[in-house]
Amino acid sequence: MAVRADVKRVRIPLMDAFRTAHADRDARRHLDVRDESGERVLAGRRVGARSAVTAGDLQRSVAGDLERLMNAVHLAADIDLDAFPEVRRSILNHGFVDIARLSIDDGRVEEIGREIAEVLRAFEPRLAPDSVAARRDTSVDPAELKLRFLVRAEIEADPLNVPVEFVAELERDTGRIKVAQR
DSSP, X not given: OOOOTTOOOOOOOHHHHHHHHHHHTOTXXXXXXXXTTSOBOOXXXXXXXXXXXXXXXXXXHHHHHHHHHHTSBOGGGTSOOTXXXXXXXXXXXXXXXXXXXXXXXXXXXXXXXXXXXHHHHHHOTTBOXXXXXXXXXXXXXXXXXXXXXXXXXXXOOSSSOEEEEEEEEEETTTOOEEEEEO
């Protein structure tokens, strides 16, 4: 069966195969499983890459990658890239502005939501760009020294996109962002 060129299929990134093996701590486990006839049986850890991806697995994969992306400070934080628009949109500029600096000034806090949406559209290809929205959650007590943003998007998948919601919580004192599925 041929795959149609106009159909977009989503797969877990290759790095997730290594993340799973690391989390399971199975790299040193020798597996030589055979059936009754002596034929080798594929181990479960090897079959996973060939099997279908569940919506939950896909959402967890995206959540982990979003947290890493949101905690990376991009090149434009240190270097003026106005003369280099191609670099501004390239992987060289992967990450966010220095969010800790933005969060200090409450008047500029709303910029963080726009920055989150813009960066996710630029650097997370699994999300449908038109579906990405981020807004500030104003229910957080200011004494907690945290800012919370609600991020909604759709993961592009075949046959249907997978809706996903994340909570991005910024610790104002450290600038660290924690991402959790909602």
